[in-house]
Amino acid sequence: MDSTDYLGLSKIKILKNVREAVPEKLKKSINLLAVKYGVLFTWDFANNCVLTLNIKAARSNDGDNVTHQNLFPVLPVMFQPELLLVNDTGTLLLVAGPSGIIVMELPAMHLLYGADSRDVVFCRTHTLDERLLICSDVVQVRQVRFHPGSPRNTHIVALTSDNTLRLYNIENRSAVSVSKVTIGETPIGVFPGTKTSFLAAFGEVGVDFDFGQPEITKSPTNDETQELQWPVFVLRGDGSVYSVTVPLEPKAKWAVKGPLPQNTPEGNPRMEACAIICLNTNPEVVCIANSNGTILHSIVLPLDHETRELLCFESIELELGLSTTTDDNSYTCPIFLHKDESKSGRFCATHSAGVHLVTVGCVKDLQEYVNGQNEEQALDEIFNCESKAEYLVCTKTSNSEKTNPVIGFSLYYEPTSLIAILADGNLVTLGILTAEVLPQIGDLPREGVKDEATSPLKKMLREPVDVVVERLLKRSSNQPILKLGGDGKHSQKDCHELLQRASKFFRESFENHTRAREEIEKRAKVLQVMMEFQLKQIQRMNNEKHQVQAKAESLAEKYEDIKDKHDVIMKRCEKMLVLVSQKKAEPSDAEKEYLKELEQYMEKIEKYKKSIEKLKMKMNYQKIQIANWKAQEEKKVPALSETHSLTIKDNLKKTSEKIAEMVKEINEYKERLNLK
Template identity: 30%
Template structure:
């Protein structure tokens, strides 16, 4: 296997070498792989045990790799039924092992140790296992159609199992909690009824996001029941917000029903078949096989047919509840529908590659299609089947999210972008009945990747490309500005190039088969690959090259025009600059003349005011007093200045005389000063001793 198709180097590991020995002989699409965080689970049909491996171990350094290659989880009870689906719970505490004739729940032990394995990396670990309703499957011809863990389970142990008798059984660990009927009973004690001929058997279901109950009667009944219970408990009211989890059920004939229920209640409300718009003559999903819900707002439904058609629809609230007259059932109560389904688009998948001679509609290959959500990118999901793997990108979900986040009242919702389906892996490229089905698919995180197990034993691991715009929310202001610019200036050149490079068919990875193809089939496959490369790759690249040349010529023409406009603007700027200099000089001249005129006006006003004949005596005396005070002030300022000069002169002479006195002081040399100090110290000590002796003698004499 090439490194390009095995990025995580899983094909040659002992983990998958052991799984190859236990692959089923009858090849059909199933899922024997599942992943949770860094643990990859796989079912070993040869020993009926569950293998688990740290898939990130090969990505670590050599000294950091786990010492344990893989662990074997052994069931505490023998599992004799065939297992075709491995489903790990949301918190990775339980694993559901389901097959057509039974369901088992395996409890996972605790993880500890440096590598995070179960029970510190023991090679084989025995796990407690429950068998769900073994007697029910033994005494009745029942088959398991779908198994899903409920997202609202507090203990991470609520499992929903859909059987082919149109019932959903709800289990908590090994205990049966509820049995919800989603359609007419199709099997009674092993005898098939006539209902199966009309495609009324439920083939798949999925759980939609939680909603509040909208039925007034049910709400009133619940409130009255709650009030009665509160009265019996002493009048204490405990208000709890009640929510319902819509379970969307798909039948084989394409009809869709919704079961409204709470996880802790036996009361259910079945509505349907839900009206699907726009109506078509050939109806939707005549050979429906699976359904999936993408939790957008409103929720997006993906309905798959075995013919390769995928219908993308929105599950919306109906304006008014309406009764359905398409189906009458005396054994089950069907309420008026509160929902409506609006199909936006239909995507057709290419199930395998065939030669030119086998391309007619009669030779179209049909097989059940299974759907799997992408846990990283909500706009993308995977469709796997007997002929390989498709990756489908739903474009209108991003437009819905943008419209909901927009705060503009003038924003319009346009769901014109079509979805894109890419054929990633092809396992059927001839007209024979031989198939190489997908036996397991699992999605990895950090780094993002995908692991596929084929019926031939090959393992394909690919890295998934993550769009950064889907993980980091863009700046709303920039987004609005770009939308406004696009509306004003039309589509950008980048969008046009993307449109030219967008292809309808891609060249998938061709998986090797157990038996080699004939030379004629290989030649037809080679011709088809060359035709795809020519029509979908090389031809589009030539169109892009021509578009680039055209765009470059337009840019050069605009550049020349802009250079001419720049020269004209430079010339106009020089003219404007010269005019500005002249105006500045003229302004300075006018400003000087204005100041001179203002001074002359002030002088004339003063002279005119003083020369007025009607000047009063008080004003003249005040003017004379101001003149006198002005003269006296000037004289005092002159005297003060003279006093300051005299004071500075006296200070100078005083400082000079003090310096002379200091310089005339006699100072002894340092040696003489030290000698005199020592002599005086000794004399002082001698005098103190003589005084002490005199006091002692006087005391002896008694004076």
């Protein structure tokens, strides 16, 4: 595998065609490469079409047999393309240049994956503001992005050189201009013979924009409802930033706020801003790139409900061209920033001098602090964590005017790697480490255990050897992959300076490796001594273990004997308590309570007996009365009415039931008290 072709794509036919068709007049960095869902999209300069390739299929064993597709727009491209962009659903492909924007409707993703055997596919094409952009000599396209809040991923936001943000929508198979807003003053005059306006010369024209994190705001039409808004941060050439709310409704008003307050230096002629991105972090981290290689990292802080502030906490310098013997930082060029979706605190920077990988060091600690996981850590300690800029691909030396700019760049996430196409047609694919090194179990803090590692030996052994070696081997300056232009023809002076830089780099690396070897040897000796000491300790502990086992066995036997004697004594105590209670003259408290309960029950029985006697007397009396009544009734000629007879029957029935219940209760009490 080639060290500069991690994915093994340079031998694929589609990329060979791209290499052969790249024009020699490209001298600035552009981005005609996009990767979405494992499908690579790039521009074919020879046929003015888009080439697509399934990367996963191309990396398989039969990668040479994988066919690519040519996506031809139905409408011809009347401008020089400089940007390829695919929406999140993979349905639209945007081709943009300074003088125009076209949108191609892509076929279904399964067809792009190889289900369609056609080599040539014609795609429906829409031109955005053709009369304004293509025919105008003044208005140029600065940046184009898909709106992330679009329900169908069909809304497009474009920034033009007349300080205007324009919103378009692809609906009903046509492109519709939804709305627009002007940010600041509109440029009027231009320099003779150029398209550069007077405002652009003073940096008062928007050069780039990016979408921030979504916000929940009140609806302007109804205060009770809420809606999701995506703020747009617009960067101007002088470094000022505006915040714009882009509504998707045609008649909705745009909210423009700015310039936002910042604590960045102003008035520096070398600070020419050229790119901005908003990282997917909380709080939002905004990265602003300047043409001299300076990147400013700022946090978006809300001053109140409507205004915000950019707090710049760090500034890093990118090496635009490989420096050899002198530090010459006079070279300037536009810089493009690309987010890394696999890691929130990382992004890539491409320019005419190569590719940089930038990692914002404080993002992880800052997010933990905001989420309340690390409240004890001070903010100064969080921001003291420096960011790291790694020079991955170098296409220019600092003392040479020859450049080999990046004309296509994208990130591929299966596995995470970068894909870059250079102006000379070379393809570079490099793997990027995404997994963080997890701490060892012994390094994790334990609750209730104080750190007592005060001796040098404990401090040395507390830090893992791989961390120490990694720190010793850490390079003060990295050595990028050289992809210089000029067909390999360089002066002897350039070659000599490059050789000197490489020699210096290898000397520093050799010294670092020597220190790492000495550290490993020192640790090995310490560990050898500790191992011998621990072996003696193990032998001593084994002897003590045998002694403890013997004592445990004897104690177990004694315990069993004591337990048996204890059971015998308990039984004897129970028998003695029974005998003592039997010979005792006076009753115990429990017996006294039992006798009281018996007396109470006897009194109740007497009461119940008297009640029963009374009831029997009443029953006999009732029987006599009933008999007399029956005798009288027999003598009477008229009979009782039905109502009287029913009433009497009911009364007799109730009385007999009560008597039966009382008799039942008396019998129950007799059974309880064992009375005959």
